[in-house]
Amino acid sequence: MKVHALRSYTIAYLVFLYAPIILLPLFAFNDSKVIAFPLSGFTTTWFITMWKDQSLWTALKNSLVISISVAVFSTTFGLFASRAATRFEFPAKGAALGLIMLPLVLPEMIVAMSMLVVLLAIGVPLSIFTIILGHVLLCTPFSTAILTSAFQSLDQSLEEAAMDLGETPLSTVWLIVLPLVMPGIISSVLICFTISLDEFIMSYFLGGNEPVLSTYIFGQFRFPARVPAIMALGTILVCLSITLLAIAEYFRRRGIAKSGGKDTGGFL
Amino acid sequence: MSTKDAMIEFRDVHKYYGDYHALRGITATIRPGEFFSLLGPSGCGKTTLLRTIAGFEGISSGAVLVDGRDMSGVPAHKRPTNMVFQSYAIFPHLSVEENVGFGLRKDPRSSADKARAVGEALEMVGLKGYCKRASHALSGGQRQRVALARALILKPKVLLLDEPLSALDKKMREQMQMELIKLQRQVGITFILVTHDQEEALVMSDRIAVMFEGEIAQLADPETLYRRPNSRKVPNFIGTMNFLPAKILQESARAVEVDVAGFGRVNVDAQQVMACASGESATVGFRPETLTVLFDPSAKSERESMATIEEVIYFGDMTYYDVRIDGTGTPVRISMSNVFGRQVLDIGARVRVGWSLGALVLFR
Numbered sequence: 001m002k003v004h005a006l007r008s009y010t011i012a013y014l015v016f017l018y019a020p021i022i023l024l025p026l027f028a029f030n031d032s033k034v035i036a037f038p039l040s041g042f043t044t045t046w047f048i049t050m051w052k053d054q055s056l057w058t059a060l061k062n063s064l065v066i067s068i069s070v071a072v073f074s075t076t077f078g079l080f081a082s083r084a085a086t087r088f089e090f091p092a093k094g095a096a097l098g099l100i101m102l103p104l105v106l107p108e109m110i111v112a113m114s115m116l117v118v119l120l121a122i123g124v125p126l127s128i129f130t131i132i133l134g135h136v137l138l139c140t141p142f143s144t145a146i147l148t149s150a151f152q153s154l155d156q157s158l159e160e161a162a163m164d165l166g167e168t169p170l171s172t173v174w175l176i177v178l179p180l181v182m183p184g185i186i187s188s189v190l191i192c193f194t195i196s197l198d199e200f201i202m203s204y205f206l207g208g209n210e211p212v213l214s215t216y217i218f219g220q221f222r223f224p225a226r227v228p229a230i231m232a233l234g235t236i237l238v239c240l241s242i243t244l245l246a247i248a249e250y251f252r253r254r255g256i257a258k259s260g261g262k263d264t265g266g267f268l
Numbered sequence: 269m270s271t272k273d274a275m276i277e278f279r280d281v282h283k284y285y286g287d288y289h290a291l292r293g294i295t296a297t298i299r300p301g302e303f304f305s306l307l308g309p310s311g312c313g314k315t316t317l318l319r320t321i322a323g324f325e326g327i328s329s330g331a332v333l334v335d336g337r338d339m340s341g342v343p344a345h346k347r348p349t350n351m352v353f354q355s356y357a358i359f360p361h362l363s364v365e366e367n368v369g370f371g372l373r374k375d376p377r378s379s380a381d382k383a384r385a386v387g388e389a390l391e392m393v394g395l396k397g398y399c400k401r402a403s404h405a406l407s408g409g410q411r412q413r414v415a416l417a418r419a420l421i422l423k424p425k426v427l428l429l430d431e432p433l434s435a436l437d438k439k440m441r442e443q444m445q446m447e448l449i450k451l452q453r454q455v456g457i458t459f460i461l462v463t464h465d466q467e468e469a470l471v472m473s474d475r476i477a478v479m480f481e482g483e484i485a486q487l488a489d490p491e492t493l494y495r496r497p498n499s500r501k502v503p504n505f506i507g508t509m510n511f512l513p514a515k516i517l518q519e520s521a522r523a524v525e526v527d528v529a530g531f532g533r534v535n536v537d538a539q540q541v542m543a544c545a546s547g548e549s550a551t552v553g554f555r556p557e558t559l560t561v562l563f564d565p566s567a568k569s570e571r572e573s574m575a576t577i578e579e580v581i582y583f584g585d586m587t588y589y590d591v592r593i594d595g596t597g598t599p600v601r602i603s604m605s606n607v608f609g610r611q612v613l614d615i616g617a618r619v620r621v622g623w624s625l626g627a628l629v630l631f632r
Contacts, residue, residue: 163343166371
């Protein structure tokens with residue numbers, strides 16, 4: 001009896017969480033401008049409308065530039081931070097790592113607002129660049145967390161063995177460390193890319209007049225006629241996100257299997 | 269000692285980790301072609317000392333010389349030593365072949381020659397035909413062999429082994445001990461083994477340095493170490509030793525006359541007298557197997573005492589008797605091999621115990 005109740009609760013919970021996402025493709029292919037049941041017929045018009053929207057392409061281009069830069073920078077910073085965290089002892093190590101991870105728990109609104117105030121005060125014009133700054137701040141904790149787990153499962157004597165066998169510290173990094181943490185790096189790049197792509201608050205506050213995908217979508221909701229096209233765009237984005245995260249998880253697991261470690265759970 | 273007789277030389281090596289004094293003035297020489305062991309409890313500094321040779325650990329003062337060359341400022345990758353790690357450190361993303369050939373990357377030989385060298389190295393450690401295996405599919409013993417082949421292929425002057433057998437089960441460990449001894453004789457390279465297993469050190473080594481708290485307590489061949497330990501600490505770590513309080517009566521250049529409870533007055537040869545830390549009272553020590561329970565009433569021994577059996581510990585091939593010799597306060601342990609047909613005695617039995625003077629070591 002008790003098991004039954006728990007099971008129905010779980011199902012209800014999952015439906016509540018994920019049903020709205022299923023509505024997305026439903027209305028994307030619905031032949032009506034009104035987002036409401038009953039459905040009136042199948043169409044691909046909304047995808048074509050979306051495709052022809054020039055401002056969408058501008059927003060998409062901006063978003064890609066931002067997300068790729070953020071993925072590269074955050075992962076690079078995460079690499080340095082996690083390497084330092086797992087290999088070295090230094091004064092104020094706990095505090096330094098705490099500060100890196102802090103944006104995870106700080107209200108994003110507060111961070112975005114304070115960044116806006118500071119950037120305006122020192123006279124930095126709002127642009128794609130300022131969005132990248134904000135996103136890197138948000139993504140570095142994720143990257144650090146993923147890569148720390150990759151470095152932790154790396155036995156230090158592997159590096160010593162490489163040096164013992166005649167490799168310099170630099171070539172050891174190239175031949176041993178990087179190949180072994182590569183799955184972590186790939187998974188970090190993909191996750192940072194995804195987070196940056198659908199991030200809204202930072203992009204809205206720090207973007208000035210530069211549209212990005214998330215702010216563009218938000219803006220379109222003011223015009224009811226454009227909503228079905230947004231549904232079409234959303235459908236594509238959902239598929240893309242799921243694919244990227246699945247790839248990231250695949251590499252994370254492969255990395256753990258490769259270095260012979262035990263899976264201690266990940267993002268998926 | 270001239271440097272020609274020394275493959276490794278430690279000259280007053282000190283190592284501090286902050287306030288912690290890990291190595292406290294190590295001075296020792298390891299000879300070329302020797303199987304040398306660093307033996308001690310965990311935390312005694314034996315691994316740290318080994319890592320100063322490899323270059324993974326800097327030293328605070330003193331000098332480490334390898335084949336007559338001071339190693340200060342020489343990074344790990346330029347030292348003529350190779351190491352077998354406790355975790356084996358097999359590169360998980362490389363095959364067996366790539367692991368073994370890793371050190372040959374900068375070797376100018378042709379790739380065919382290198383491949384042959386890899387094959388030979390694998391054959392030497394008994395892994396012929398394992399070239400293409402993925403390294404994560406190997407068992408513990410096989411990993412160990414790959415690590416050995418990988419280190420030996422570079423023909424180092426010294427092979428460093430950091431507790432290489434501790435992760436193996438007992439049977440495998442004993443087998444690898446024998447193989448390592450044979451391998452060392454075959455290649456003639458100086459082996460330095462770090463271990464906390466006294467039996468392993470006794471079985472494998474030409475000489476052993478016993479370390480306690482960052483210092484070498486005694487450096488000697490296994491037999492000397494066992495028979496003539498230079499302090500009470502050493503035999504407590506290597507095997508078992510009985511101790512009885514002694515009173516010094518007279519001493520000359522050749523011998524010391526002592527009164528030992530239960531044994532009476534005995535002359536201990538000067539060779540068997542060890543200086544101990546001041547403040548310790550004089551004690552005689554002897555190994556359990558140097559005493560004999562005289563089963564046969566007609567059996568004779570150099571010296572005899574009467575004793576009562578207080579405890580019997582049966583091992584199958586051996587029996588330990590804890591006996592109280594008349595006139596002593598503490599029981600001593602006697603180990604007797606269980607010869608066929610001999611009965612195991614019971615607790616409380618009165619027995620004659622035979623002993624000989626030569627087995628006694630006096631710590632004073």
